[in-house]
Structure formats: C-alpha cells, structure tokens
Amino acid sequence: MQDASATIAAPADIPASELAVTNVPLTILALAMGGFAIGTTEFAAMSLLPYFAAGLHVSEPMAAHAISAYALGVVVGAPIIAVLSARLSRKFLLIALMAVFGIANCLSAISPSYGWLIGFRFLSGLPHGAYFGIAALLAASLVPPNKRAQAVSSIMLGLTIAMIFGVALATFIGQHAGWRWGFALPGLLALATMAMIAAFAPFDRPDAAASPMRELSALQNKQVWLTLATGAVGFGGFFAVYSFTASTLLEVTRVDAWVVPVVIAIYGVGMTLGTIAAGRAADRNLMATPVWFMLASAASLTLFPLAAGNVWTISAVILLIGFFGSLGAVLQTRLMDVAQDAQTLAAALNHSAFNAANALGPFLAGIVITMGYGFPSAGFVGTVLALLGLAIWLYAWRDARRAADRPLNDW
Incomplete structure (x- = not known):
C-alpha cells in the first residue's frame, strides 16, 4: 500500500x-x-x-x-x-x-x-x-x-x-x-x-x-534531502550513458553519422513510455515504484557495454535505459508528500537535483573512459550510480517507516 x-x-x-x-x-x-x-x-x-x-x-x-x-x-x-x-x-x-x-x-x-x-x-x-x-x-x-x-x-x-x-x-x-x-x-x-x-x-x-522563510523550511526536512539525493545520484546513471552514446555509436558500433540522432531519439521513446508507466504505477504504490525501476535501470545499464557492438542490440538497450530511467515525475510526487508547507521550493529543487545528476554522471564516466576502459564502460558507471540511488531510496523508505512506526514490509 x-x-x-x-x-x-x-x-x-x-x-x-x-x-x-x-x-x-x-x-x-x-x-x-x-x-x-x-x-x-x-x-x-x-x-x-x-x-x-x-x-x-x-x-x-x-x-x-x-x-x-x-x-x-x-x-x-x-x-x-x-x-x-x-x-x-x-x-x-x-x-x-x-x-x-x-x-x-x-x-x-x-x-x-x-x-x-x-x-x-x-x-x-x-x-x-x-x-x-x-x-x-x-x-x-x-x-x-x-x-x-x-x-x-x-x-x-x-x-x-x-x-x-x-x-x-x-x-x-x-x-x-x-x-x-x-x-x-x-x-x-x-x-x-x-x-x-x-x-x-x-x-x-x-x-x-x-513566505520565503516557510519555503526554506523544506531544507530542514530529512526526507526532502533523501528524495533529492536519490535523483541526483540515481539519475546520474542515465546521463553517464546518454552523454557518451554518440561516441560509442561512432567509435564502437561504427554506424554512419546519420544513424546517431535516430538511435539517440530512442531514449526519448523509452522515456515517454516509461513516464506514462511510472506515473500509473506510482499512483498505486509510490514507494515501491522507484525500487523496481532503479533495479531494472541498473540491469539495463549493465547491458550497454555488452550490446555496444551491434546497432540493433544497443538500440534495444537504449530503449530500456530510457524506459526505466523515467522517475522524474515519481520523485516530484514524493516531494509533494514530504515537503509539507514548502511545496514550491521542494518541487523546484527536484530539477536542480536532476541537473546535478547531469553533471555527476558524465564526470565519473569520463574518468573511467580516460583510464582506458572505452566509451561503453559508461554503462558500468551508470549501473553503480543507479544502485547507489536505489540504496538512498531504500534508506529513505526505511526511515519514513520507522518514523511512522509502521512495519518495514508494509508496502
């Protein structure tokens, strides 16, 4: 529930x-x-x-x-x-x-x-x-x-x-x-x-x-910070791969240049379908939805290096990465629940968190790539970030249950 x-x-x-x-x-x-x-x-x-x-x-x-x-x-x-x-x-x-x-x-x-x-x-x-x-x-x-x-x-x-x-x-x-x-x-x-x-x-x-001071009260709420951290870290996995997809397609998959925007557009298809599915799932069970999506996201990101050699397999994996990376609306809804009287600030900070992910994912993936592991290794970096985001979310869920004195397995 x-x-x-x-x-x-x-x-x-x-x-x-x-x-x-x-x-x-x-x-x-x-x-x-x-x-x-x-x-x-x-x-x-x-x-x-x-x-x-x-x-x-x-x-x-x-x-x-x-x-x-x-x-x-x-x-x-x-x-x-x-x-x-x-x-x-x-x-x-x-x-x-x-x-x-x-x-x-x-x-x-x-x-x-x-x-x-x-x-x-x-x-x-x-x-x-x-x-x-x-x-x-x-x-x-x-x-x-x-x-x-x-x-x-x-x-x-x-x-x-x-x-x-x-x-x-x-x-x-x-x-x-x-x-x-x-x-x-x-x-x-x-x-x-x-x-x-x-x-x-x-x-x-x-x-x-x-008032401005009431909005700033959101910064005192532990659950707000944990939700924002889930997005900033967990969604970094998506950006780690997205940022180096074009390079992977050209250097590893070796497609023609005109194919690159077509394949990258598949991210949008996956995210569109995933956003619809995640919204419906979250209205049934808000706390469980990110767990399954981030687990599936980690699995999809792990497949990225394995699928990089063929345009059809990498396209299929990109569709999955886009689909299971579609948690923006779910985290936004969670912030509405925990922000109390500071709704506007908490809702806006959600997008600051995702832009932090946009900086974190490519930065970490870039370090691994420059170490000589190749562009597809961004997928493994993404996997780690998705799992870290999942760990933060599970901790937030456990903390909320403990504060409400509810059984841990009451989903």
Whole structure:
C-alpha cells in the first residue's frame, strides 16, 4: 500500500466557480507545452554545438560551456525563484517564467559573441526548475489524490517528447537555416505556452500564509534531502550513458553519422513510455515504484557495454535505459508528500537535483573512459550510480517507516 505517513500536497486555492469550468486536459496540455519548449532547448543545444561553435569561432570543448551555463542556471534559478515567488499566483508565475525563458532563448539566437551566448544560456536555464516544479503542483491540484503522479507525468511528457521531435526539429532548422534559428524555436514555443496557460489554466489565489522563510523550511526536512539525493545520484546513471552514446555509436558500433540522432531519439521513446508507466504505477504504490525501476535501470545499464557492438542490440538497450530511467515525475510526487508547507521550493529543487545528476554522471564516466576502459564502460558507471540511488531510496523508505512506526514490509 502507499506510504500512509505521507501528507497529501494541499491544492492551490482555486475558486470553486473557476475550477468547475476548468478544462483539465487542456490545462495539462498547456503546461506540457512548456515542458516541450524547455526540453527542446536543453537537448538541442548538444546537437547544435558544432554549428554555434563554428559560427562564434570557438572550439567545441569551449562551446560546450554554453551547455554547462544552462545547467548552472537551472541549479541556481530553481531555489531562488521558488523562495522569492512564494506569495505569487501559480498561473501568473508560470506565464512570467515562460516569458523570461522565451526572451532569453531569443537573445541566445542573436548573441553577437561567445561571451554573450554564455550569459544568455545561463538566463535561459533560470526558469527551468521553477517552471516544472510549479507546473507539477498546479497539475496535481486539479486531479484527485490518486491521480497526482499521472498528472505530474503528463507534464514531464512534454520533456520526453521533445527528446524525440523537438530536438530533431531544432537540429534540422539549425542545420538548414542557421544555428540561431535552433535557439529561436524554443522562444516561439514559449510564446505559445504563455497563450495556452493564460487561456486554460485556472486562476489561483496566493496562499496568504506563504513566505520565503516557510519555503526554506523544506531544507530542514530529512526526507526532502533523501528524495533529492536519490535523483541526483540515481539519475546520474542515465546521463553517464546518454552523454557518451554518440561516441560509442561512432567509435564502437561504427554506424554512419546519420544513424546517431535516430538511435539517440530512442531514449526519448523509452522515456515517454516509461513516464506514462511510472506515473500509473506510482499512483498505486509510490514507494515501491522507484525500487523496481532503479533495479531494472541498473540491469539495463549493465547491458550497454555488452550490446555496444551491434546497432540493433544497443538500440534495444537504449530503449530500456530510457524506459526505466523515467522517475522524474515519481520523485516530484514524493516531494509533494514530504515537503509539507514548502511545496514550491521542494518541487523546484527536484530539477536542480536532476541537473546535478547531469553533471555527476558524465564526470565519473569520463574518468573511467580516460583510464582506458572505452566509451561503453559508461554503462558500468551508470549501473553503480543507479544502485547507489536505489540504496538512498531504500534508506529513505526505511526511515519514513520507522518514523511512522509502521512495519518495514508494509508496502
């Protein structure tokens, strides 16, 4: 059974008259559109790297700092925005965050130099974590408690679908019309998101008791930190492999260059299917779902080096890695349960944790690869990180059971 010690996230204070006429599917679609815009710019920057490096006359390793600048913006922006916006309407805040995101991406598109691009990519990342966290809280407030994880998963589908279609579209546009248009596309998607949220999302009254200090109270909660650590470490396994998949395909599998984006898009297919499955499973048993997913993720990551020699086997393993790495919405839902009165900060920090994983996984895999074990060895690094994430989650589950004085085997 689901952890009865958890507290259900309080819904936003939405007037009953407006909630009654709210079109929930269209509202969630609007919120997912924002996820699609964010996912497109986050992952397309990697595929556009050779083009903006050449356009700005810098080396590719130096140009990669623009990707790091975006991730740093996510890590910094998520907690600061969440704390400072505690007394703002969620609907207003989501529109404002999309406005900043859209403007920053358009500025990236017209960057006159490498230095300006670094600054604009940092600004583009600032709204990322806060947007997903607040969108998840709003979506969860519109559905019954036993549908929360599915609602949050629907928001995350925008991100995973962007890995399939958004990145391909931005890359195609960037290749044929210039890399600047690849950054302008998310700006246009942000404009569409703002219009949809304004049209479909219900207006919520800010919580009069909300304050920056109350949001900061989340940092005193052990379960919040353990949930964040699960994502920061456990999801690092996915990024360890994802970051070196292209190199593995070219150097080990020896596919033609045009095959690489096709195979990498399979990650998005797997994550889309996995996000749907994980959301449904978590609504039945929130605490057990990450256990089975991380066990399967560790097994899938172990298969990566063994499957690297053939394009069909590595594609199948990539599908599994994407599927079982889809725990973002589940961890987001868990944070809603344990954050108590600090919902916004905890929800936003979830995406800071995943960007920490984005830094940790490739860093550790890079060390092993430079030791001479080859690109496929990233899979074994990923396995270790997935198992460490599982250990953190099991400890968190055990700690929560002990605090609630419940039997350890009561799932």
